[in-house]
Amino acid sequence: MSDLKQTALHDLHVELGAKMVPFAGYSMPVQYPLGVMKEHLHTRAAAGLFDVSHMxxxxxxxxxxxxxxxxxxxxxxxxxxxxxxxxxxxxxxxxxxxxxxxxxxxxxxxxxxxxxxxxxxxxxxxxxxxxxxxxxxxxxxxxLEDRALLALQGPQAEAVLAKLQPAVADMKFMDVAQDVDLDGVQATISRSGYTGEDGYEISVANDDAETLARRLLAMDEVAPIGLGARDSLRLESGLCLYGHDIDTTTTPVEAGLNWAIQKVRREDGERAGGFPGAGVVLQQLADGAVRKRVGLLPEGRAPMREGVAIYDAAEGGNEVGKVTSGGFGPTVGGPVAMGYVTAEHAKVDTPLWGEVRGKRLPLTVTKMPFVAANVKR
Amino acid sequence: MKFTEEHEWLRVEGDEVVVGITTHAAEQLGDVVFVELPDEGTTVSKDDEVVVIESVKAASDILAPIDGEITEVNSTLTDNPSMVNDDPQGEAWFFKLKFTDASQMDDFMDEATYQKFIG
Structure with a gap:
């Protein structure tokens, strides 16, 4: 019937009442009975468990x-x-x-x-x-075809995972540990994630994935979280979604990812360039790009979603950009978006307009993240 | 109460019909975060898009079930869109429509038929 691939946790998702949708060739949980909004808020308040084994x-x-x-x-x-x-x-x-x-x-x-x-x-x-x-x-x-990947995210993630292995509490943001014994399950762990919250990504053998997931879900602090809330969490945190906010038509500089290009790979660095497209990227690093990815905060309640055109005037004027990700931010309590605008309109606090259903609605170029990161540095 | 294939419920009050979306529709939409209502006094034709609802997932429309004039909108929903999830077939009605042709109401399903329709 369907040739969608399944992760090692597929049956558990179904058992938990998840709504399964096709995503990148996999059958994945988009939400559980809790719903996107509450899953999002639960992750920011306690701890959420995500199946990201499709990665x-x-x-x-x-x-x-x-x-x-x-x-x-x-x-x-x-x-x-x-x-x-x-x-x-x-x-x-x-x-x-x-x-x-x-x-x-x-x-x-x-x-x-x-x-x-x-x-x-x-x-x-x-x-x-x-x-x-x-x-x-x-x-x-x-x-590693035979491994699952779980993300445990939220302010309670450390306390939760430390119940299975106290040493994980000593890890700092972006630390990695291997051969970690999570109460009998061997794991490779990083202290990172895609929500802006503290948390871990946990790689385990497919055969151990369900055991570990059930152990974690049995704790009061932990709820299963689907792809819907994963998207709103990363959006509020200003993180790019590939295929939407970044793709082959956007460079790292346009995308505002300069911070990810360390000095040593830049002009006059010890190992400057030497990657595909280095000429373009290094030049943009020096001279700036003609457009930039920015945070966009709609003034009203109407969400501005991917594809919404951005103008420099309430009437007439010019199209100066497009929304690449947008929706409702449950923690912000209103709509949030990101997109590309021309460099001259990319300054924080620039007033712009997004056209939704034929109407130009005001928005403001805003510093990201929309919700401050809460990681353990 | 009558039901449409667009998952609206309709309740006749005199020469007006009150329109909302069904519990089933609200569940399918997920958390509603935005509602845009028409202006009172607007004349609409059957199948005109009169309300925009956005959930965390997507935007969708409510169509005018019959011809008529919008006499009243439930503006509480604008500030409190989550009411659509909390009480879709009660407090969270969207608008009242004064109908011009009562026979248009004959086309709609009763509750048992609608339950069968959504399977």
């Missing part, structure tokens, strides 16, 4: 066995300092194409003798093909 987990290992060789190889595909990343530390990165566009965004971690890479579900086949083609001369690329 790609990849081990990149240099044939020489050294992290440095694997790092230098991967730096040919990303504008990020991989070599300088500390051991058992994680970093955000993106694959670029020859025009400086973004092929995917990803998390990478220095695991001592290899790099652990987590990529988006919708891009993982292409990402894996890209890494195999570009890096197979010096590296082995192993896709």
């Amino acid at each position: 790609g987990q990849v081990v990149l290992r240099a044939k020489s066995g050294s992290y440095e060789d694997a790092a230098l190889a991967l730096e040919r595909l990303v504008p990020v300092d991989v070599l300088g990343l500390g051991e058992m530390r994680q970093r955000y990165a993106m694959f670029t194409d020859t025009t400086g566009g973004i092929l995917d965004d990803l998390m990478l971690a220095n695991m001592g003798d290899h790099i652990f890479v987590v990529v988006n579900a919708g891009c993982k086949d292409d990402d894996i093909a890209l890494m195999k083609e570009a890096l197979s001369d010096s590296c082995a690329i192993e896709v």
